[in-house]
Amino acid sequence: MNPYTWRAVVNGAEAELHVQPAERLLTILRDDLGLTGTKVSCELGRCGSCIVHMDGRPVNACLVMAYQCNGASITTIEGLAEGDLHKVQEAFLEEGGFQCGYCTPGMIMSVKALLDETPNPTTDQIKEGLSGNICRCTGYGGILRAVKRCGGNASK
Amino acid sequence: MLTRGERTSHKWRRRPDGPDKVTGALRYLTDMSLPGMLHGKVLRSAEPHAFVLDIRTAKAERVPGVAAVITHLDVPGLNRFGIVNPDQPVLCEDRVRYVGDAIAAVAADTKETAEYALSLIEVDYEPIPVVDDPELALLPESPKLHEGGNVLHRTSYRKGEPEDAFAGCTHIVEGTYYTPRQMHAYMETEGGLFVPEADGRLTVYAATQHGYKDRMQLSRILGIPEEAIRIVSSPIGGSFGGKDELNVQPYGALLARKAGIPVKLHNSRRESVRAGLKRHPMKIVMKTGIDGEGRLIAHEARITADTGAYSTLGAPVLNFATEHASGPYRIPHVSIEGVSVFTNNGVSGEFRGFGGNQAIFAVESQMNRLAELAGMDPWEFRRLNLREPDDPGPLGQRILPSAGLLKAWQSIADSEVWSRRTRKPTESEPWIKRGVGAALAMHGSGLGYGIPDPGGGRLSLTKEGKLEAAFSFEEFGQGITATLELMLMERFGCGADDLSIVIGDTDRVPHTGSSTASRSTTIAHIALSKLHPQLSERLIAGASAMAGVAAERLMTGPGGIWIKPDDDSGSSLAATYKELAETLGGELAFETKFDFPVTPDPIVGGHYLYTCAAVAVEAEINTLTGAVRLLAKHHAVAAGPAVNPMGYIGQIEGASVMAQGFTLTEDALMLDGHYKTENLDNYIVPTIRDVADDFTLHAIEELPEGDPYGPRGIGEVGSVALAPAIAMAVRDAVGKWVNRLPIPREELIESFASQLAGKTEGAGAT
Ligand code: FES
Ligand code: FES
Numbered sequence: 060m061n062p063y064t065w066r067a068v069v070n071g072a073e074a075e076l077h078v079q080p081a082e083r084l085l086t087i088l089r090d091d092l093g094l095t096g097t098k099v100s101c102e103l104g105r106c107g108s109c110i111v112h113m114d115g116r117p118v119n120a121c122l123v124m125a126y127q128c129n130g131a132s133i134t135t136i137e138g139l140a141e142g143d144l145h146k147v148q149e150a151f152l153e154e155g156g157f158q159c160g161y162c163t164p165g166m167i168m169s170v171k172a173l174l175d176e177t178p179n180p181t182t183d184q185i186k187e188g189l190s191g192n193i194c195r196c197t198g199y200g201g202i203l204r205a206v207k208r209c210g211g212n213a214s215k
Numbered sequence: 216m217l218t219r220g221e222r223t224s225h226k227w228r229r230r231p232d233g234p235d236k237v238t239g240a241l242r243y244l245t246d247m248s249l250p251g252m253l254h255g256k257v258l259r260s261a262e263p264h265a266f267v268l269d270i271r272t273a274k275a276e277r278v279p280g281v282a283a284v285i286t287h288l289d290v291p292g293l294n295r296f297g298i299v300n301p302d303q304p305v306l307c308e309d310r311v312r313y314v315g316d317a318i319a320a321v322a323a324d325t326k327e328t329a330e331y332a333l334s335l336i337e338v339d340y341e342p343i344p345v346v347d348d349p350e351l352a353l354l355p356e357s358p359k360l361h362e363g364g365n366v367l368h369r370t371s372y373r374k375g376e377p378e379d380a381f382a383g384c385t386h387i388v389e390g391t392y393y394t395p396r397q398m399h400a401y402m403e404t405e406g407g408l409f410v411p412e413a414d415g416r417l418t419v420y421a422a423t424q425h426g427y428k429d430r431m432q433l434s435r436i437l438g439i440p441e442e443a444i445r446i447v448s449s450p451i452g453g454s455f456g457g458k459d460e461l462n463v464q465p466y467g468a469l470l471a472r473k474a475g476i477p478v479k480l481h482n483s484r485r486e487s488v489r490a491g492l493k494r495h496p497m498k499i500v501m502k503t504g505i506d507g508e509g510r511l512i513a514h515e516a517r518i519t520a521d522t523g524a525y526s527t528l529g530a531p532v533l534n535f536a537t538e539h540a541s542g543p544y545r546i547p548h549v550s551i552e553g554v555s556v557f558t559n560n561g562v563s564g565e566f567r568g569f570g571g572n573q574a575i576f577a578v579e580s581q582m583n584r585l586a587e588l589a590g591m592d593p594w595e596f597r598r599l600n601l602r603e604p605d606d607p608g609p610l611g612q613r614i615l616p617s618a619g620l621l622k623a624w625q626s627i628a629d630s631e632v633w634s635r636r637t638r639k640p641t642e643s644e645p646w647i648k649r650g651v652g653a654a655l656a657m658h659g660s661g662l663g664y665g666i667p668d669p670g671g672g673r674l675s676l677t678k679e680g681k682l683e684a685a686f687s688f689e690e691f692g693q694g695i696t697a698t699l700e701l702m703l704m705e706r707f708g709c710g711a712d713d714l715s716i717v718i719g720d721t722d723r724v725p726h727t728g729s730s731t732a733s734r735s736t737t738i739a740h741i742a743l744s745k746l747h748p749q750l751s752e753r754l755i756a757g758a759s760a761m762a763g764v765a766a767e768r769l770m771t772g773p774g775g776i777w778i779k780p781d782d783d784s785g786s787s788l789a790a791t792y793k794e795l796a797e798t799l800g801g802e803l804a805f806e807t808k809f810d811f812p813v814t815p816d817p818i819v820g821g822h823y824l825y826t827c828a829a830v831a832v833e834a835e836i837n838t839l840t841g842a843v844r845l846l847a848k849h850h851a852v853a854a855g856p857a858v859n860p861m862g863y864i865g866q867i868e869g870a871s872v873m874a875q876g877f878t879l880t881e882d883a884l885m886l887d888g889h890y891k892t893e894n895l896d897n898y899i900v901p902t903i904r905d906v907a908d909d910f911t912l913h914a915i916e917e918l919p920e921g922d923p924y925g926p927r928g929i930g931e932v933g934s935v936a937l938a939p940a941i942a943m944a945v946r947d948a949v950g951k952w953v954n955r956l957p958i959p960r961e962e963l964i965e966s967f968a969s970q971l972a973g974k975t976e977g978a979g980a981t
Binding site for chain 2: 089090093094095097098099101102103105106108135136137139140144148151153155156157158159160161162163164167182185186187189190191192193194195196197198199200201202203204
């Protein structure tokens with residue numbers, strides 16, 4: 060057994076695992092905890108498919124190692140909504156902010172982080188906030204409309 | 216314009232697969248796992264071209280935790296795959312032809328163990344000179360990749376006497392165009408779960424665009440009957456053609472059968488880049504002539520496609536490029552020749568647009584240059600030369616006449632974006648230049664004449680009382696489930712909860728062909744037009760007997776069969792679907808089979824149905840950095856009714872941005888047969904920052920009178936005309952012709968000194 064003990068609060072529940080200190084948070088979530096809502100695509104921090112929140116801030120789970128998030132509070136897409144859908148999720152459904160859906164969990168976590176910091180973002184701020192998330196399907200139109208629906212100011 | 220609004224509100228629906236996608240609950244096939252499963256890894260060739268002298272796996276086999284190691288010796292059936300012509304080794308015996316060639320594979324208890332074991336497999340190579348240029352590959356002294364030489368396929372189409380006709384032309388334009396090795400870059404890389412079942416069957420959970428074709432290919436490789444294999448192929452995290460051919464399925468299947476334990480495989484991005492398909496890079500040489508009035512007289516095209524190491528759909532892609540190399544114009548004299556050449560550069564294959572994108576970039580660029588020589592507005596030049604609805608198709612074949620082309624042309628002429636070509640705003644900085652461009656295209660749907668293109672479908676009332684539609688399609692994001700739901704709700708007047716839609720599972724769906732070539736929507740429309748009256752009649756007859764009401768007074772509706780309202784009463788429910796199912800005591804199913812409509816003329820690959828499209832763009836070029844920024848896009852698409860407006864808009868927006876990448880940034884670079892762009896850090900896919908703020912979509916929904924084919928596919932057509940439109944905008948802005956994609960930024964850079972000089976002059980200083 061691995062001597063290193065990793066403890067965190069994941070989606071509100073305590074988690075404890077014996078893993079390598081350098082194991083990536085992405086693998087911990089997907090393989091060890093079965094939270095496959097967080098996606099894997101480039102594994103080098105470029106695509107944003109793996110975005111989760113660590114202590115309320117967005118991180119690329121493929122770049123965070125176990126020892127770096129030990130003791131942290133992690134929120135994944137599975138933990139975003141309390142009960143009903145979160146308003147960002149609702150907006151993605153209404154506006155067609157996804158197609159294949161593979162980028163969607165990471166995208167929604169980035170949108171949530173953006174809106175937490177900037178509740179009424181301008182178009183430029185939306186573009187800045189989401190430039191670390193690649194979507195190959197939608198051409199981003201539906202995503203922009205969804206964020207604007209959540210409070211993004213449609214001018215500018 | 217097609218937007219969310221009053222006109223579309225009744226069809227603007229949340230996708231049925233939406234809730235699971237936005238909550239992360241959806242299990243993609245690469246998210247699946249089973250207790251005790253093994254992890255598979257594939258050893259790919261270290262050399263782009265070599266003889267394999269020896270493969271030694273003993274050390275790998277001894278690693279604790281390794282359950283199975285396979286090489287070509289472990290392939291019981293045909294050690295080859297390929298949709299059309301199986302020439303790609305599942306596991307190479309004695310020769311490798313690209314860096315994605317598979318040599319061995321391992322299944323072990325963890326991914327790390329599997330990777331470690333792969334590192335212990337020893338392969339002795341004897342390198343062969345790398346053939347990485349298709350033109351050099353055609354020289355007699357080049358090493359031959361295959362027994363038949365380096366030519367996969369040749370095409371030619373001819374009408375009139377082009378050679379003579381050029382002599383009489385007033386203006387002739389000669390151009391050579393190059394297009395990139397674009398990567399599909401679906402966000403979900405290839406992978407899946409392979410499960411040997413207790414009854415001896417094998418279940419394959421892995422993405423493909425044609426489940427039945429995978430089943431056939433795997434049965435050939437495994438040497439077992441097709442019925443012994445079940446392919447579950449949906450949902451998929453993006454494909455765009457890239458997952459149409461087999462990828463990891465043979466290895467997962469072989470390992471799982473050898474180990475007798477479920478095996479999971481999931482490519483890393485690097486593995487995906489290395490082994491996966493790309494769009495064919497093409498070199499297209501064109502010569503086109505016009506008379507004194509600007510009428511097209513003669514056109515010649517020579518297409519050289521780099522098809523990489525193996526066939527897959529390289530031949531049909533070249534057929535398609537050939538068919539689309541003369542554009543939607545009347546040209547009396549035409550000669551088009553194409554050659555698709557084997558090289559050691561990866562494998563090129565099926566990709567959204569299917570060879571049309573490359574050809575359309577070239578032919579539309581020719582039109583831009585000719586218009587300028589003729590001193591004409593480039594859009595008026597196209598109008599002058601436009602084909603008429605009843606003209607034969609581009610290969611001389613009969614096609615379904617449609618007014619869509621002219622309407623798409625008109626849409627651009629009337630557009631706000633195009634109007635800015637003459638009314639230019641003043642630029643803020645001297646190094647920022649604005650330009651406007653547009654392009655026009657028609658794009659074939661279906662696989663074309665001479666290629667089996669079976670369609671069909673099944674519609675039933677299930678035992679549980681659901682109206683169930685079953686097709687062998689896959690959902691890879693395009694929204695086929697949403698489209699089917701809307702089609703069924705419209706026909707039955709029922710609710711979404713009355714429906715069950717079954718796709719992507721060879722055990723549960725009839726063979727209705729592939730989810731490719733913009734064909735599924737048309738297939739679904741034709742199938743439901745046949746099946747809906749049959750089922751609906753039986754349901755009504757059943758309800759009529761149950762309720763004692765004449766059939767004429769009944770109709771299908773939400774929850775069941777309703778008595779139509781008359782003067783003194785509202786409608787009332789005669790029987791629920793559930794009651795009907797119980798009374799009928801079992802499933803009531805109707806099935807149909809037909810082929811996708813093709814031209815009656817025997818011209819291989821020739822299409823009958825076309826979607827017409829046009830696009831206008833406004834771009835801003837920074838001549839200090841060479842960056843091209845798109846400000847506005849106007850797409851016009853003539854594809855019949857927009858059944859699913861949310862899906863329609865999304866397909867055009869998505870295809871358009873993908874085409875923007877093709878034009879401006881995307882190229883999987885290779886050097887000596889090795890990829891230089893190995894991941895998304897240097898393979899540049901457009902991000903949200905690159906999106907034009909002003910986007911309009913004009914959906915031209917009219918169909919010809921009495922048209923039986925219904926809505927045309929729109930999955931590809933948004934991607935085919937953008938590149939030449941941007942090229943025209945660049946010419947308009949900075950006076951440079953573009954002949955290479957992605958547009959080399961360095962060609963657009965002008966020295967700061969010359970710009971300042973230009974500004975000084977413009978300002979009227981001495
Ligand atoms: S997988 Fe983490 S950023 Fe791409
Ligand atoms: S929806 Fe497919 S990648 Fe964004």
